[in-house]
Amino acid sequence: MFSTASRTLEITVISGEDIRNKRKPVKKNVFAVIRTDSQPLCRTETDKDGGSYPYWNEKHNVDIPVHARFITVEVQCKTSVGDKTLGMATIPVSDFVGGFVPQSYLHFLSYRLRDSNGERNGIINVSVKAKVPEYAASSCSSATTIGVPFGKTSCYGGVVPGVPVGVPIMKQYYQG
Amino acid sequence: MAATTMPLTSSTGLGGSSNSSRKSSEFENETLPCRTAPNLCGCVACRGGSNRGSKDTALLSLAAFNLRDRDITSKSDPMAVVYAKKIDGKLDELGRTEVVLNSLNPTWIEKVTVAFQFEIMQPFVFHVYDIDTKYYNVPVKTLKLEDQDFLGEATCVLSEIVTKQSRSLTLNLHGKSGHTGLRNLGVLTIHAEELVASRSAVEITLRCSYLDNKDLFSKSDPFLRVSRIVESGGSIPICKTEVVNNNLNPTWKPLCLSMQQFGSKDNPLIIECFDFNSSGNHVLIGKLQKSVADLEKLHKGRSGANLILTSHHGHEKILKGQLFVDQFCEKEQYSFLDYISSGFELNFMVAIDFTASNGNPRNPDSLHYIDPSGRLNSYQKAIIDVGEVIQFYDSDKRFPAWGFGGRTSDGTISHCFNLNGNAGGFEVEGVEGIMTAYASALHNVALAGPTLFGQVINTAAQTAGQSLSYNSNKYFVLLIITDGVLTDLQETKDALVKASDLPLSILIVGVGGADFGQMEVLDADNGQRLESSTGRVATHDIVQFVSMRDVHGGRISVVQALLEELPGQFLTYMRRRDIKPRPLHVAQTSG
Numbered sequence: 209m210f211s212t213a214s215r216t217l218e219i220t221v222i223s224g225e226d227i228r229n230k231r232k233p234v235k236k237n238v239f240a241v242i243r244t245d246s247q248p249l250c251r252t253e254t255d256k257d258g259g260s261y262p263y264w265n266e267k268h269n270v271d272i273p274v275h276a277r278f279i280t281v282e283v284q285c286k287t288s289v290g291d292k293t294l295g296m297a298t299i300p301v302s303d304f305v306g307g308f309v310p311q312s313y314l315h316f317l318s319y320r321l322r323d324s325n326g327e328r329n330g331i332i333n334v335s336v337k338a339k340v341p342e343y344a345a346s347s348c349s350s351a352t353t354i355g356v357p358f359g360k361t362s363c364y365g366g367v368v369p370g371v372p373v374g375v376p377i378m379k380q381y382y383q384g
Numbered sequence: 385m386a387a388t389t390m391p392l393t394s395s396t397g398l399g400g401s402s403n404s405s406r407k408s409s410e411f412e413n414e415t416l417p418c419r420t421a422p423n424l425c426g427c428v429a430c431r432g433g434s435n436r437g438s439k440d441t442a443l444l445s446l447a448a449f450n451l452r453d454r455d456i457t458s459k460s461d462p463m464a465v466v467y468a469k470k471i472d473g474k475l476d477e478l479g480r481t482e483v484v485l486n487s488l489n490p491t492w493i494e495k496v497t498v499a500f501q502f503e504i505m506q507p508f509v510f511h512v513y514d515i516d517t518k519y520y521n522v523p524v525k526t527l528k529l530e531d532q533d534f535l536g537e538a539t540c541v542l543s544e545i546v547t548k549q550s551r552s553l554t555l556n557l558h559g560k561s562g563h564t565g566l567r568n569l570g571v572l573t574i575h576a577e578e579l580v581a582s583r584s585a586v587e588i589t590l591r592c593s594y595l596d597n598k599d600l601f602s603k604s605d606p607f608l609r610v611s612r613i614v615e616s617g618g619s620i621p622i623c624k625t626e627v628v629n630n631n632l633n634p635t636w637k638p639l640c641l642s643m644q645q646f647g648s649k650d651n652p653l654i655i656e657c658f659d660f661n662s663s664g665n666h667v668l669i670g671k672l673q674k675s676v677a678d679l680e681k682l683h684k685g686r687s688g689a690n691l692i693l694t695s696h697h698g699h700e701k702i703l704k705g706q707l708f709v710d711q712f713c714e715k716e717q718y719s720f721l722d723y724i725s726s727g728f729e730l731n732f733m734v735a736i737d738f739t740a741s742n743g744n745p746r747n748p749d750s751l752h753y754i755d756p757s758g759r760l761n762s763y764q765k766a767i768i769d770v771g772e773v774i775q776f777y778d779s780d781k782r783f784p785a786w787g788f789g790g791r792t793s794d795g796t797i798s799h800c801f802n803l804n805g806n807a808g809g810f811e812v813e814g815v816e817g818i819m820t821a822y823a824s825a826l827h828n829v830a831l832a833g834p835t836l837f838g839q840v841i842n843t844a845a846q847t848a849g850q851s852l853s854y855n856s857n858k859y860f861v862l863l864i865i866t867d868g869v870l871t872d873l874q875e876t877k878d879a880l881v882k883a884s885d886l887p888l889s890i891l892i893v894g895v896g897g898a899d900f901g902q903m904e905v906l907d908a909d910n911g912q913r914l915e916s917s918t919g920r921v922a923t924h925d926i927v928q929f930v931s932m933r934d935v936h937g938g939r940i941s942v943v944q945a946l947l948e949e950l951p952g953q954f955l956t957y958m959r960r961r962d963i964k965p966r967p968l969h970v971a972q973t974s975g
Contacts, residue, residue, distance in 0.1 A: 233630070246726035253664070259628065280525075308845070309849040309850075309852050309853075310853045316885050316960060319917040319919055319921060319922065320915055320920075322919070
């Protein structure tokens with residue numbers, strides 16, 4: 209029922225290292241696209257002169273669904289025949305959410321990129337910081353109020369059977 | 385002292401990108417400049433500058449109070465002498481103060497310069513003398529100390545002073561070693577201030593265009609070398625860029641030059657552009673001479689400067705190739721001591737190998753054998769050597785201590801058990817506490833196996849991670865002492881990669897005669913960043929490995945080799961996150 213609830217991340221796509229196209233170092237025009245559930249979240253500018261060591265250092269605020277387990281980074285290259293994906297990395301959300309560090313810790317993360325054949329292709333460097341909303345700091349009950357209004361009509365039919373029957377408050381909802 | 389200053393100078397000073405900083409400055413002797421720099425990100429901090437931070441020099445000021453009066457008609461005329469105590473116990477004189485006339489509470493003006501070295505203990509001995517009136521016109525350097533009246537001596541290690549937020553330490557003076565006596569000889573106060581010419585540094589991004597092609601079948605592989613012209617006329621290389629392959633219009637990663645490296649903004653620098661050759665015979669493409677101030681002008685004017693090539697006849701040819709400064713920014717760089725003296729701490733943790741390959745501890749040829757004569761085994765030696773250096777940077781001196789690979793009293797094999805046998809807490813008191821816990825664990829824990837570091841690393845990472853909720857001024861150092869070969873290298877790599885973004889460094893000491901080849905893999909000194917099984921790559925190198933065997937008998941102690949990179953790893957973490965030392969007045973009021 210909280211499928212529409214989201215968390216906000218501050219992602220900085222910093223740089224790439226040793227990015228290759230068919231084993232040769234890329235000359236220029238490399239950019240990165242970040243997605244979750246195949247939905248694009250953001251893309252960087254095209255790096256004109258960094259060659260196979262592109263440097264963007266671009267900060268983006270993105271929202272990802274709370275249930276999302278991964279985000280992906282695709283490194284692509286602009287060519288005369290269109291954009292070509294050179295490498296991809298999958299970033300588990302657990303690498304920057306949860307764990308022992310404070311919720312809003314700035315994580316500097318690096319990942320191995322792999323091309324469509326699974327071959328190693330360079331490294332992508334990002335930093336990720338989860339934006340901690342005010343309500344999370346105060347209490348968790350207020351967090352649920354964010355989700356409820358959206359799910360009110362569509363979800364209750366699915367949820368109620370799991371709830372003990374005969375709770376007066378539920379009855380009220382049905383009648384209403 | 386003289387013997388131990390050498391590694392410091394060779395590893396600092398020169399060095400541009402963090403990778404090349406370890407190597408000697410003359411590239412003819414080395415394999416190649418970094419092609420795959422292990423610099424994580426574009427952020428200023430981890431890209432540039434000498435990774436070791438600056439070479440820290442401290443100035444000691446001395447004052448005494450309530451000295452003994454040795455003169456009959458007047459008061460004493462004191463002078464202080466500073467010595468470094470060498471490993472063999474000999475004293476090496478570092479400097480003398482002036483003579484203050486007729487005073488029992490002198491504050492000396494003359495300061496004594498000492499080099500701060502994190503990786504070794506630096507014991508100092510201070511002697512105070514009453515200088516006889518007949519020597520008044522003799523320069524203090526030539527005074528024969530045995531002719532003077534001895535007023536007292538005091539001893540401390542340099543870290544004790546620099547970790548104090550006031551940077552001052554007061555010691556009781558006592559008689560010459562051997563007879564202490566009951567008489568009050570007064571006190572000596574030592575104040576250390578860091579001698580930093582300047583914390584300023586510039587970060588510049590250089591680019592060239594239309595370079596000459598020096599390669600036959602492809603384009604040049606250019607890199608830049610920056611040298612400073614010194615007064616004597618020669619030049620000293622201060623840093624170089626990475627190699628950009630097959631490119632006549634290269635842009636290099638930003639270079640960070642500290643004031644210590646470039647001298648002053650007007651000091652001329654030579655910038656040479658070479659075509660990289662794996663044979664080491666790099667071909668000069670062209671060069672030019674510019675000061676930092678000139679480079680700033682080029683940046684402001686967005687203009688290029690032409691490279692010049694001098695022919696065999698001494699004829700200067702102006703080339704078509706130009707140098708541009710795409711980015712120029714000045715910034716401040718704090719040193720390790722800046723952080724330490726403003727209240728940042730190193731928290732020490734230890735993990736000890738209890739696998740069966742060490743041999744039965746009751747057997748004298750076991751690595752865990754505790755010699756009744758008091759001779760330390762390798763584990764004890766490593767604990768003491770590392771612990772006694774780091775303890776000064778840990779204010780509460782409560783050290784987490786674990787064992788791994790042993791069968792604990794409840795019969796199960798544990799890969800991370802509390803060394804003190806106490807289920808409630810893993811902390812022990814001081815280095816002495818580690819030694820006691822280690823000895824008792826040898827009685828209570830049976831050696832078993834396999835050798836797995838993962839749990840110990842994860843527990844240390846958890847401790848480091850949790851501390852961030854309360855403090856941002858703690859950095860953790862885990863010492864793992866092991867005899868052996870890891871059973872699961874990937875498990876350790878995964879744990880290390882996961883921990884690589886925390887305020888944590890891991891020191892591994894290998895004891896015994898095993899093949900430690902895989903440890904060298906963990907210590908990413910070859911420039912290969914560790915990679916986990918899920919494809920995450922270590923944020924930066926947090927591991928330092930050393931084998932007791934390799935450095936045994938050498939002039940560099942195990943500890944020195946082990947601790948050398950620690951200040952650099954500390955600075956990498958702090959600079960990347962833009963964590964600055966707290967202003968001194970804030971630190972003082974809170975302390």
